[in-house]
Amino acid sequence: MTQSFEQPTVQVQAPLLQLNGITKVLKGQGEPRTILSGVDFTVHPGQSVAILGRSGSGKSTLLSLIGLFDRADEGKYFLHGNDITKLPERRAAALRSAEFGFVFQRFFLLKHLTAAQNVAMALVNGQGWSARRKRKQQVMEALEQVGIAHLAKSKPTRLSGGEQQRVAIARALVRQPRIILADEPTGALDTETGNLVVEVLLNTTRQGCGLVLVTHDHDHARKMGRVMELRDGRFN
Amino acid sequence: MLSGKFRSALVIGGQGIRARKLRTFLSMVSLFLGVLAVVAVQAGSEIAERAMLTDVELQSGKDGTIMGYVPGEKGAPGIVESTLKGRTDAVAMISSRAIIGEPGVRPINEGGMPFEYANRGGDYSGPMVYCDANGTCTEQKKEERKPDGQAIEVSMVALTGDIRPFKPFRSVSGTWLDFGTAPSLAPRIVLNEEAAKGLKQYRVPGEMMIDGATHHVSPQIIGVVQDGSSQPRVYMRLDELRTWMPAAAATTEVDRFRGGGTQLELYLQPGTDDLQQLIKAKLTGAGLEQNQMHFQTVNSKERMESQLKIMRLIFLGMAFLVLLIGVAGILNVGLATVGERVEEFALRRAVGMSRLLLAGIVLAETLLTGLLTAALAIGAGVGGLQVALMMFGSRFPSLQGTAFPWEAGVAGVIAGLVAGVLGGLIPAIRAARIPIATVMRA
Numbered sequence: 001m002t003q004s005f006e007q008p009t010v011q012v013q014a015p016l017l018q019l020n021g022i023t024k025v026l027k028g029q030g031e032p033r034t035i036l037s038g039v040d041f042t043v044h045p046g047q048s049v050a051i052l053g054r055s056g057s058g059k060s061t062l063l064s065l066i067g068l069f070d071r072a073d074e075g076k077y078f079l080h081g082n083d084i085t086k087l088p089e090r091r092a093a094a095l096r097s098a099e100f101g102f103v104f105q106r107f108f109l110l111k112h113l114t115a116a117q118n119v120a121m122a123l124v125n126g127q128g129w130s131a132r133r134k135r136k137q138q139v140m141e142a143l144e145q146v147g148i149a150h151l152a153k154s155k156p157t158r159l160s161g162g163e164q165q166r167v168a169i170a171r172a173l174v175r176q177p178r179i180i181l182a183d184e185p186t187g188a189l190d191t192e193t194g195n196l197v198v199e200v201l202l203n204t205t206r207q208g209c210g211l212v213l214v215t216h217d218h219d220h221a222r223k224m225g226r227v228m229e230l231r232d233g234r235f236n
Numbered sequence: 237m238l239s240g241k242f243r244s245a246l247v248i249g250g251q252g253i254r255a256r257k258l259r260t261f262l263s264m265v266s267l268f269l270g271v272l273a274v275v276a277v278q279a280g281s282e283i284a285e286r287a288m289l290t291d292v293e294l295q296s297g298k299d300g301t302i303m304g305y306v307p308g309e310k311g312a313p314g315i316v317e318s319t320l321k322g323r324t325d326a327v328a329m330i331s332s333r334a335i336i337g338e339p340g341v342r343p344i345n346e347g348g349m350p351f352e353y354a355n356r357g358g359d360y361s362g363p364m365v366y367c368d369a370n371g372t373c374t375e376q377k378k379e380e381r382k383p384d385g386q387a388i389e390v391s392m393v394a395l396t397g398d399i400r401p402f403k404p405f406r407s408v409s410g411t412w413l414d415f416g417t418a419p420s421l422a423p424r425i426v427l428n429e430e431a432a433k434g435l436k437q438y439r440v441p442g443e444m445m446i447d448g449a450t451h452h453v454s455p456q457i458i459g460v461v462q463d464g465s466s467q468p469r470v471y472m473r474l475d476e477l478r479t480w481m482p483a484a485a486a487t488t489e490v491d492r493f494r495g496g497g498t499q500l501e502l503y504l505q506p507g508t509d510d511l512q513q514l515i516k517a518k519l520t521g522a523g524l525e526q527n528q529m530h531f532q533t534v535n536s537k538e539r540m541e542s543q544l545k546i547m548r549l550i551f552l553g554m555a556f557l558v559l560l561i562g563v564a565g566i567l568n569v570g571l572a573t574v575g576e577r578v579e580e581f582a583l584r585r586a587v588g589m590s591r592l593l594l595a596g597i598v599l600a601e602t603l604l605t606g607l608l609t610a611a612l613a614i615g616a617g618v619g620g621l622q623v624a625l626m627m628f629g630s631r632f633p634s635l636q637g638t639a640f641p642w643e644a645g646v647a648g649v650i651a652g653l654v655a656g657v658l659g660g661l662i663p664a665i666r667a668a669r670i671p672i673a674t675v676m677r678a
Contacts, residue, residue, distance in 0.1 A: 060673075061673075064672070064673035067586070069586065069671075069672040069673040070672075089590065089591060090590050090592070093588050093589060093590040093591075094588065094590075096585075096586065096587065096588045097587065097588020097589075098588070102587070108579055108580075108583045110580055110583075112251070112254070112255035113251065113255075121583075121584070122587040122588070124243075124244045124247050124248060125244060125584065125587050125588040125593075126241040126244040126245070126588075126589055126593040127588045127589075128240050129239070129240030129243055171587070175588075
């Protein structure tokens with residue numbers, strides 16, 4: 001009789017995104033101001049990272065560089081191991097659509113659209129086209145994921161702050177992104193609602209999604225897998 | 237299949253218009269007059285051109301027709317008649333004077349003038365002097381003034397065949413001359429509208445005296461046509477005329493000087509150069525000089541188009557000025573709207589929309605506004621034309637049955653689209669340049 005033994009495997013997951021030596025200098029009318037200076041940053045699948053820091057420390061700038069809203073002056077940016085440091089705008093837009101979900105402090109919901117239409121906005125962005133029925137199904141799934149499917153036909157003006165932020169999170173989730181970037185998503189909410197929103201965001205990491213949360217709230221930061229603090233454009 | 241980008245632009249553009257109905261309406265109001273002006277100018281010039289062309293074709297013949305003028309002397313009518321007998325690619329018109337009504341009286345419209353001017357003024361003409369080619373002048377004896385009577389004078393046109401392929405006469409009533417039947421002893425005549433008006437207005441006996449004819453004839457009126465002439469005319473078959481007026485009846489230069497005698501007009505289809513040469517050769521052989529025969533190709537449309545072109549350009553220029561004011565209105569509203577929608581546009585770019593598509597959406601909104609305005613302006617143009625035809629159609633017979641010209645519709649759509657592009661371009665560029673990072677951080 002032969003016995004077979006299963007060899008345990010050690011799986012090293014490649015990082016979702018990796019920033020090496022990122023520097024960003026703000027060139028305005030006055031003296032150039034260094035916002036980020038040689039920042040290294042990595043996020044793995046299913047990992048949640050909180051970024052703490054004072055106002056002006058460069059948190060939001062870092063997030064906008066990660067989200068391809070802006071370009072670094074120096075350093076390298078790898079997404080799934082691919083160098084995307086000098087990506088043209090058109091491809092950056094396609095990546096924003098396919099890879100990232102964004103949640104902001106202000107919810108940025110369009111008042112003339114219903115909750116469902118606001119969520120569908122991420123699907124009607126010129127990056128491919130799906131049939132109306134399929135779009136509707138994706139939107140309802142995203143709204144269910146954040147627990148407000150029953151408010152699909154409500155306009156933002158009839159929703160509370162927490163509900164509006166959950167619509168914004170559903171909009172971020174509807175394309176099933178690999179990374180969620182949240183810039184102070186609880187900043188305009190009361191503590192209880194804020195906790196609820198953070199729970200919803202954390203849930204996404206259980207499905208393998210990476211989460212980068214920029215916050216001032218240490219309680220929320222502690223709930224993340226990793227906490228990093230930015231000070232004067234560098235991580236401590 | 238429409239691409240995802242195009243569909244997205246249309247869906248979002250439609251949402252934008254629905255969300256800002258009042259602004260869209262105000263943009264349309266500012267643009268409406270401009271597009272309507274373009275539609276009206278284009279429709280007006282097209283209708284005028286068609287009406288004028290129809291009248292010109294009635295008088296001069298269709299474009300491409302070769303038209304010839306030959307004096308009716310030295311046996312020319314007989315030569316032309318025998319050459320064209322049985323041919324359908326060429327027709328000759330032999331004109332002379334005729335009087336319908338009482339014999340031996342002065343016609344109501346002496347000289348064959350339109351009845352509108354009949355019986356106006358007296359005979360104030362001085363002595364008539366005719367000078368021949370050698371410079372020998374002789375005073376012509378005035379015709380004895382006849383007593384006024386119940387008769388009208390018409391221009392009598394005898395045809396070797398059906399003239400309508402060359403001159404598109406419009407039937408008003410009755411029938412046209414049938415050239416396929418045997419000639420009748422009582423000539424069948426077709427009146428033009430002016431001649432019919434004269435016969436209706438004045439009760440004249442049904443007897444016709446033709447210049448050069450051997451006897452008075454009793455014609456049968458079989459129809460009335462619109463021939464574009466303001467002078468009274470009657471049309472008849474040449475072979476029926478020949479019973480009463482032999483081909484040998486020659487016209488002298490003095491006859492022509494007095495406005496009488498016979499005159500020949502020839503209408504030949506394009507590509508009948510051999511026939512033209514044959515006629516010229518025969519007439520030259522009969523003694524006519526080359527410089528007495530004039531042949532030319534009818535080119536009415538091009539001539540008229542060049543005449544109308546300047547007028548049309550002036551009016552279109554004015555219409556475009558009005559359109560520009562509308563464009564300024566759309567541009568103003570568009571810039572204000574982009575300013576208000578900065579966050580929306582930044583958000584759309586954040587969720588993956590490219591700059592180009594974002595600009596496309598802003599343009600799509602103004603283009604849709606322009607197209608909606610164009611549809612309204614074209615509708616107003618069609619309605620306006622119908623109303624105008626109902627009110628003034630009876631005064632202008634050439635306008636009857638006029639349809640709204642498709643060219644005006646196309647001009648309206650183009651004007652709407654151009655206005656949409658001009659009014660939306662700068663807002664679209666501004667929208668595409670909105671920095672996402674700055675807006676989303678605010």
